[in-house]
Amino acid sequence: MSRSPFALGLALLGQIGQAAQGVPAVAAATTFLTGVFATRAHATAVSAPDVVEQWLLPRYDKLAADAQAQLVAWEGFCKAPSKEGVKELKARFDALSLDWSGVEFITFGPVMLSLRADRFNLFPERRNAVGRSVAELISDETDERLQPKRFFRLSAAAQGLPAMERLLYDEGADAALLSGPEAGRRCALGLAIAGNLAKLSGELREGWGDRSTALLGQLYAGKSDPVFFPDPNALLSQMVTDLAGAYQRVVDQRLLVVLGKNINEAKPLISDRRRSGLSKATIVAVVTSAGALGERLAQGLDPKSQQAIATVMNGAVTAAKALPEDIGAAAETEAGRKQIETAIAAFKAAQASVADPLAAGLGVPLGFNALDGD
Amino acid sequence: MGILDLSRRTLLSRFGGLAMAPRVLFGGAAHAQDHRLEAEWLATAGVEGGFAPVMLSPDFSATQVKAGVQRLHWVEPNPDGRTAIAVARRPGTTAVLFARHSGTVLATFEPGADRVFSGHGRFIEGGRRFLAVEIERESGKGIVTRRVVEADFAIEAEWASSGIGPHDMLPAGGVLVVANGGIEPHTPEALGAEIAGASIARLDTETGAVRSVAELEPDFASLSLRHLSSGHDGLTVVAAQDLLADGEARPLVFAVEGERLRAFEAPDEEWRQLRTYVGSVAVDASGAYVAAASPRGNRVAIWKRDGHFLGSLPLVDGCGLAPTREAGQFLATSGLGEVALLKADDEGVGVIARRSGGPRFDNHAALAVN
Numbered sequence: 171m172s173r174s175p176f177a178l179g180l181a182l183l184g185q186i187g188q189a190a191q192g193v194p195a196v197a198a199a200t201t202f203l204t205g206v207f208a209t210r211a212h213a214t215a216v217s218a219p220d221v222v223e224q225w226l227l228p229r230y231d232k233l234a235a236d237a238q239a240q241l242v243a244w245e246g247f248c249k250a251p252s253k254e255g256v257k258e259l260k261a262r263f264d265a266l267s268l269d270w271s272g273v274e275f276i277t278f279g280p281v282m283l284s285l286r287a288d289r290f291n292l293f294p295e296r297r298n299a300v301g302r303s304v305a306e307l308i309s310d311e312t313d314e315r316l317q318p319k320r321f322f323r324l325s326a327a328a329q330g331l332p333a334m335e336r337l338l339y340d341e342g343a344d345a346a347l348l349s350g351p352e353a354g355r356r357c358a359l360g361l362a363i364a365g366n367l368a369k370l371s372g373e374l375r376e377g378w379g380d381r382s383t384a385l386l387g388q389l390y391a392g393k394s395d396p397v398f399f400p401d402p403n404a405l406l407s408q409m410v411t412d413l414a415g416a417y418q419r420v421v422d423q424r425l426l427v428v429l430g431k432n433i434n435e436a437k438p439l440i441s442d443r444r445r446s447g448l449s450k451a452t453i454v455a456v457v458t459s460a461g462a463l464g465e466r467l468a469q470g471l472d473p474k475s476q477q478a479i480a481t482v483m484n485g486a487v488t489a490a491k492a493l494p495e496d497i498g499a500a501a502e503t504e505a506g507r508k509q510i511e512t513a514i515a516a517f518k519a520a521q522a523s524v525a526d527p528l529a530a531g532l533g534v535p536l537g538f539n540a541l542d543g544d
Numbered sequence: 545m546g547i548l549d550l551s552r553r554t555l556l557s558r559f560g561g562l563a564m565a566p567r568v569l570f571g572g573a574a575h576a577q578d579h580r581l582e583a584e585w586l587a588t589a590g591v592e593g594g595f596a597p598v599m600l601s602p603d604f605s606a607t608q609v610k611a612g613v614q615r616l617h618w619v620e621p622n623p624d625g626r627t628a629i630a631v632a633r634r635p636g637t638t639a640v641l642f643a644r645h646s647g648t649v650l651a652t653f654e655p656g657a658d659r660v661f662s663g664h665g666r667f668i669e670g671g672r673r674f675l676a677v678e679i680e681r682e683s684g685k686g687i688v689t690r691r692v693v694e695a696d697f698a699i700e701a702e703w704a705s706s707g708i709g710p711h712d713m714l715p716a717g718g719v720l721v722v723a724n725g726g727i728e729p730h731t732p733e734a735l736g737a738e739i740a741g742a743s744i745a746r747l748d749t750e751t752g753a754v755r756s757v758a759e760l761e762p763d764f765a766s767l768s769l770r771h772l773s774s775g776h777d778g779l780t781v782v783a784a785q786d787l788l789a790d791g792e793a794r795p796l797v798f799a800v801e802g803e804r805l806r807a808f809e810a811p812d813e814e815w816r817q818l819r820t821y822v823g824s825v826a827v828d829a830s831g832a833y834v835a836a837a838s839p840r841g842n843r844v845a846i847w848k849r850d851g852h853f854l855g856s857l858p859l860v861d862g863c864g865l866a867p868t869r870e871a872g873q874f875l876a877t878s879g880l881g882e883v884a885l886l887k888a889d890d891e892g893v894g895v896i897a898r899r900s901g902g903p904r905f906d907n908h909a910a911l912a913v914n
Contacts, residue, residue, distance in 0.1 A: 278860070282842065285816055288791070296790040297738065303791075326816075327791040397858055400882070401900040407880040408860055422730070535590075535904045537839070537861035537879035544617065544633050544663060544711070544729075544770070544823070544907060 216470030216532060218405035219389040222378065225466045226276065227386070229459065230375040233269040237371040240266050241364040248357040251348050259347075259360070260338050264448060266367065267331050271452045272459035275416035278408045279385060279398060280377025288326040290370050293442060294423050295332060303328035304336045308355045316362040318369070330370075334363045339445035409467065410529045411537035416460035417486070417521035420453055421514050428501045429510060436507075438498025449497040450490075457490040457517065464520070468528060475527040482516075482523045489516035581607055583644040583912045585866050585875055586628050588616035590904035597630040597642055600875070600909070604883045604899045609642045610649045616640070617663030618712075621912045622671040628912070633663035634679060634728070639697075644912060653697040656689060658682065663907075664712045667693075668749065673700075675720070677710045686710030686724060688752065703752025706745035709768070716774040719755055720747040721800060725768040729785050737787050742769040744782060744800055756803040764794055764807075771824055772800075775831030779849055781808075783825035783836050796822045797836050799851065808834070808851040817841050817856065823863040823907050830871035833888045837876060839863040839907075844876050846888045855893040859884055864909035877905035 240262040247255040270291055273281075281287050292300065303325050307315065315324060327333065337343060337360050346352050347360075378386045388395055394402055423442070430436045441449045461483035468479040493500070493513050500506025529536040583599035589608065591598075596611040597619050609630075617633035627650065632638045637660055641651040655661050655678040665676035674691045686705030691697040705713075707724025714721055726741035727734045746755040760767055767784040774780040780800040793812035798805040818838035825836045827849075837844045837859065844865065845856040862884070864877030874886045881904060885897035 277842065282858070285813065288816065292789070292791055294789050296788040299790040299792070325791045396895065400858070400860075400884075400895075400898055404860065404880050404882065404900060411861060411880070535879070535881045537904065 216467055219386060221409060221466055222386060225463050227378055229273050234371040234375045236266045236269050237368040241368040244361045244364040248361055256344050256347055263334055263338055267448055268451060268455040270331060271455035275412050275419055277412055280374050285326060286370055289329045291331045292326045295327060299327040300332040300336060304333050307359050308352055313358055316358050318365060321362045321366055329366050335446050407534045407537060410524055410534055413460055413463050414521050414524040414536060416456055417517045420456050421517050424453055425510055425514055428497055429507060433507060436501035438501055441498035444498050450493045450495050453493060454490045457486050461487050471527060471531040475531050479523050479528055482519050486516045486520035489513040580645045581647055585909050586619040586621055586912055587864050587877055587909040588619055588630055588906040597640060598903060599644060606902045607647055609647045612638060614638045618908045619910050620665055620667055621910055622667050623913050624671040629665060631663055631665045632661045635660040656699060662711050666714050668715055677713050684708055688713060703747060706754050706757055707743040708741055711770045712772045714772050714774055715749055716780045717778045720749045721772060721780055722747060723769045723772050723782050725770045729768055729787060734787050739765045740768040740787050742767060744769060744805060758803045758805050760805060767794060773825045773827045775827040777831045779827055779831050781825055781827060781834050783822035786820035789820055797825060808847050810853040814845060814853060814856060817843055824865045826865040826867055826874055828867045828872055828874060829869055833872055835865050835874045837863050837865045844886060846893045854888055857886060857893055857895055863907045864905050866909040866911045875909055877909050879904050
């Protein structure tokens, strides 16, 4: 081979559509947005950059603000630990955790880089990865690994919300934060995690920029990006795919896994956010945020389809709010299992509506590889 | 430099060039054609009305074969150059034989009684026989069926796959290599499972007798071995899916070396970027490079055949991978309708062409043999 891929790529940049070294002349085709489904009404009414600006960025703004507030709370607490301070830390965690639930299913944009999603919230975890990481860091007498330049390289299990939940809500956590031999270490770890979450949430928001800068500016300018948006027109597809994934994540990772095959095989201990008591609230946050995205995207459809999507997605929110507070405990009772199964049916209906009428009506392909495995 | 240090700028320099060209539509959803089709690659896709085999021409335009309701998985080209078979993924029960030059469906056949297809099958003996991986509904036991093509795909022999959850299989190095995935991912049994029970079985191609069974070392017990690819010189690789999400970085690509599985190398961050799932794997035309795609990680990673990691590229919802006729090149397809031409050499990897607007490509693509 006489030329590297890089040289080839650069050559091709200057020879758009030309053959090079046996590469066929390639035409980057029109996406479904303007092509195959051109006859579908309202298919171009939804602009992906507008959805980013109006639906996603306000959520990232809140995430960044609440992460910063959590960091400030930890800084204050570590200077003067108090019972009230612990309450404040928990309130800050709860807010940030629910913020994250509203955007956790988004896989495009700056969240793609540097394992940011896993570092923010490693979920689902197995083999007590978070517990082991937290215990190991607490027992470490040096604070070298807690420094920002080292901390972000540690296991994702130690870096994010699940580790923070352990620090705040594990049995005896309140007392251990306030006094005793581990109090200083726990404070230092909490501060490190809070700092990391503030940095990550800042990166997520800053990476998008605004209409004239960074990724959002690029999108509004219609410019492709080899890393994030090789084809800007595919962004709408990514959105609907992620939206379908939101419901699937809830069903597969937060409900079915806890239900088990039968009541005797229920697994309450792997219920998400069971320690903080947010197992139901987390699901409500995901489904509510997903519903808002669905309704925003549905603005590109005819009124009848919009109504159909609103009905089914509102139904999912209602079903989420009707869930028992403690998903794990509910999985161990017949009545609770019925409630969970009812919610699952509502979430699956919402997921189905993403395919049709939403994706079909918008005329965009719905990806189906990212959440299935075979 | 690890993935955590990568800025967009450094990624851009690493990923090399990107070719974008004038926009034209893919060939519309055609069925049987009057003219002769040029099928350079074969794939399966989600289309209007269901799922269909798809033929990709040298310019990447896509022509679909008749759609059906069952989701298809692998397409196996017949070495005779005339036909191909698309096999339904589990729990499907249809395999479709179609003509590559017309797009016409010639025949369909089903798995044995009370069984489902796993999604994979291979021609052997110059296209006169077809091997399919089948799974018993009740027991989950894996069976390789040997079928006579000219006798309407009648089963002439059945062999145990020598493991649970068989998924892919191919003839290589004088034996039949079967990837027994163990516990099926995304099933109740897989939830929280830490031991997949996967293995690579090597069977006699004539009798189905077991030559050897290779298993992963205990540290990698959570891996489900699922997809295979081989080069013309006998290099055989298998790609895995990790049932665990415990933050550990485990290799997801291995070389099959007799009774041993040799893990490919990559920085921990790169393995983690694949998000526990490789959906397809391919060896290039020269046998010098291996690519693996992760639709969950939105990436394609490429290695040298000795397991040395070369680099990775972004491809949203990308899973299908196939060699081209050129050394170091791979065709990659995505569930969002994108086709990318990837290039590797000893300096790194890059994207040299892209085309969007195609159908929702499914997990696999294959280079047509002519």
